[in-house]
Amino acid sequence: MHFTGTIWRPPYEAASLLIEATAGCTHHRCKFCTLYNDLPFPFRMSPLEDIEADLLEAQTALHSPFGKLTAALQGLPAREGPRRVFLTGANPFVLKADRLLEIARLVKQYFPAIQTVGCFARVTDISLKTDGELDRLRAAGYDGLTVGVETGDGPSLAFMDKGYTPEDILAQCQRLDRAGIGYNFFYLTGIAGAGQGERSAKASAEVFNRLHPRLIGSSMLTIYPDSALYREIQGGNWAEAGEIEKFQELKALVSYLDIPVTFAALGASNAYQFQGRLPEDREALLSALDRIIRRESEDRLRSYRTALPHL
Numbered sequence: 001m002h003f004t005g006t007i008w009r010p011p012y013e014a015a016s017l018l019i020e021a022t023a024g025c026t027h028h029r030c031k032f033c034t035l036y037n038d039l040p041f042p043f044r045m046s047p048l049e050d051i052e053a054d055l056l057e058a059q060t061a062l063h064s065p066f067g068k069l070t071a072a073l074q075g076l077p078a079r080e081g082p083r084r085v086f087l088t089g090a091n092p093f094v095l096k097a098d099r100l101l102e103i104a105r106l107v108k109q110y111f112p113a114i115q116t117v118g119c120f121a122r123v124t125d126i127s128l129k130t131d132g133e134l135d136r137l138r139a140a141g142y143d144g145l146t147v148g149v150e151t152g153d154g155p156s157l158a159f160m161d162k163g164y165t166p167e168d169i170l171a172q173c174q175r176l177d178r179a180g181i182g183y184n185f186f187y188l189t190g191i192a193g194a195g196q197g198e199r200s201a202k203a204s205a206e207v208f209n210r211l212h213p214r215l216i217g218s219s220m221l222t223i224y225p226d227s228a229l230y231r232e233i234q235g236g237n238w239a240e241a242g243e244i245e246k247f248q249e250l251k252a253l254v255s256y257l258d259i260p261v262t263f264a265a266l267g268a269s270n271a272y273q274f275q276g277r278l279p280e281d282r283e284a285l286l287s288a289l290d291r292i293i294r295r296e297s298e299d300r301l302r303s304y305r306t307a308l309p310h311l
Contacts, residue, residue, distance in 0.1 A: 001020075003018075005023065010217065018085075018086055019055065019086075020050070021092040023046070024039050026091055030160055031161055032221060082111065122164075124172075138180050138181045144184065151191050152205070185217065189219065190241040191221055193240065194245070205257050217264045247289055250265070254282060255282075260277075
């Protein structure tokens with residue numbers, strides 16, 4: 001398989017077939033991000049022949065007679081093929097619609113049972129597609145995009161150099177809604193800095209409540225020395241929120257959201273992992289967050305944060 005550097009995928013894509021469509025990020029300016037610093041280039045498209053070769057390799061592995069015999073001898077059920085493909089890379093949705101459609105065609109050629117194709121997408125990637133192209137992509141199986149919006153707080157987006165505004169999030173994700181392309185949000189707890197978590201949570205809920213994300217997944221900001229944000233901190237231009245403060249921010253966000261949505265904190269950046277459905281599980285989520293805030297110590301949570309080798 002053709003994979004470049006560390007491969008990142010959302011926790012909920014664990015059962016998906018991973019295929020590298022791009023490597024690196026077209027933006028590569030978010031001050032907190034170090035995910036693709038190990039690559040020798042900012043961004044690269046995978047050749048279609050590499051994608052096809054990987055699909056063939058995955059197909060061959062699935063139907064391997066040796067693998068089937070091994071499973072039978074071990075009393076294991078026959079392996080079922082994947083029902084979903086997740087294209088890896090920071091933002092494969094930046095690719096032109098025709099190329100994304102060709103990738104979907106190849107997926108169906110080798111895995112006819114595949115139902116949907118997902119990937120990471122930046123808000124700006126959506127703006128590059130016409131409404132007609134979004135409709136065609138949905139018809140080809142693109143669904144369940146993961147959009148790292150991080151926050152709906154304008155000042156935080158601007159300071160972190162995300163490259164879009166809260167108004168852009170609203171406009172572009174409304175276009176996904178109209179096209180019938182489902183999407184999930186990543187929310188970055190702590191992105192607004194010390195003392196600003198409530199502001200970020202409230203501003204984000206004001207944006208999210210006008211949209212239809214299927215899931216809002218929380219990651220907690222973890223700052224590494226090779227990030228631009230670390231240099232901002234050293235220069236006295238920004239202060240990091242405390243660990244307890246981050247959980248207070250999550251509590252505020254859960255309180256402000258009034259749309260039906262799955263809320264989850266599942267990645268390694270979260271010292272505590274939990275998931276629930278809003279609005280029905282709101283009180284259970286708030287109670288769990290309250291217990292963490294009351295019982296945990298700042299030092300212990302900080303030790304968890306500093307021990308993370310990478311996300």
